[in-house]
Amino acid sequence: xxxxxxxxxxxxxxxxxxxxxxxxxxxxxxxxxxxxxxxxxxxxxxxxxxxxxxxxxxxxxxxxxxxxxxxxxxxxxxxxxxxxxxxxxxxxxxxxxxxxxxxxxxxxxxxxx
Amino acid sequence: xxxxxxxxxxxxxxxxxxxxxxxxxxxxxxxxxxxxxxxxxxxxxxxxxxxxxxxxxxxxxxxxxxxxxxxxxxxxxxxxxxxxxxxxxxxxxxxxxxxxxxxxxxxxxxxxxxxxxxxxxx
Numbered sequence: 001x002x003x004x005x006x007x008x009x010x011x012x013x014x015x016x017x018x019x020x021x022x023x024x025x026x027x028x029x030x031x032x033x034x035x036x037x038x039x040x041x042x043x044x045x046x047x048x049x050x051x052x053x054x055x056x057x058x059x060x061x062x063x064x065x066x067x068x069x070x071x072x073x074x075x076x077x078x079x080x081x082x083x084x085x086x087x088x089x090x091x092x093x094x095x096x097x098x099x100x101x102x103x104x105x106x107x108x109x110x111x112x113x
Numbered sequence: 114x115x116x117x118x119x120x121x122x123x124x125x126x127x128x129x130x131x132x133x134x135x136x137x138x139x140x141x142x143x144x145x146x147x148x149x150x151x152x153x154x155x156x157x158x159x160x161x162x163x164x165x166x167x168x169x170x171x172x173x174x175x176x177x178x179x180x181x182x183x184x185x186x187x188x189x190x191x192x193x194x195x196x197x198x199x200x201x202x203x204x205x206x207x208x209x210x211x212x213x214x215x216x217x218x219x220x221x222x223x224x225x226x227x228x229x230x231x232x233x234x235x
Contacts, residue, residue: 104157104160
């Protein structure tokens with residue numbers, strides 16, 4: 001199984017400041033035939049199901065604010081919230097869908113400082 | 114509007130069985146791979162299983178292989194998860210989740226239900 005490891009486990013950021021979450025996969029999730037990274041980012045607010053933010057490592061889902069961006073390739077990925085808003089308080093998960101089982105990272109809790 | 118509504122959760126004794134259902138609406142059910150994802154209380158997300166549009170291909174996480182069976186009924190726009198030989202560690206909220214449209218099952222999840230709680234305890 002591909003192990004997804006996120007860092008940090010939690011972070012507190014001031015409103016308007018940048019938040020950066022890292023995700024590392026135990027093996028590459030870059031599919032060479034189409035040059036796509038099989039990596040997604042999800043946001044989960046308390047009492048709600050997760051919501052897809054970013055797919056293919058860097059493609060923002062429709063309706064997701066442009067302060068959210070994804071980057072990286074192969075084994076190292078980053079989710080950046082460029083200017084943290086109060087409504088961004090949540091747990092964020094990365095997920096690889098390159099191989100079965102489609103494993104998630106352990107989650108990163110983002111709070112307001 | 115895409116809607117995924119789970120049902121069938123509840124309290125079951127260890128070794129028991131339960132069948133979860135998910136009613137899908139607002140999209141072409143037969144065009145999407147479908148998934149089950151679970152979340153133990155206070156814990157992270159765990160992908161459990163997925164199934165191809167026509168039901169001909171199914172995949173499972175090792176921890177449920179041989180105990181859980183995913184299925185679907187396109188005539189009823191419904192997804193199911195038959196869970197047998199349940200263990201305490203299966204206690205979780207189970208989410209029905211839609212895969213991004215496409216032939217391949219190797220795609221992200223783009224819509225989630227609200228989940229149904231399964232508690233395995235004596």
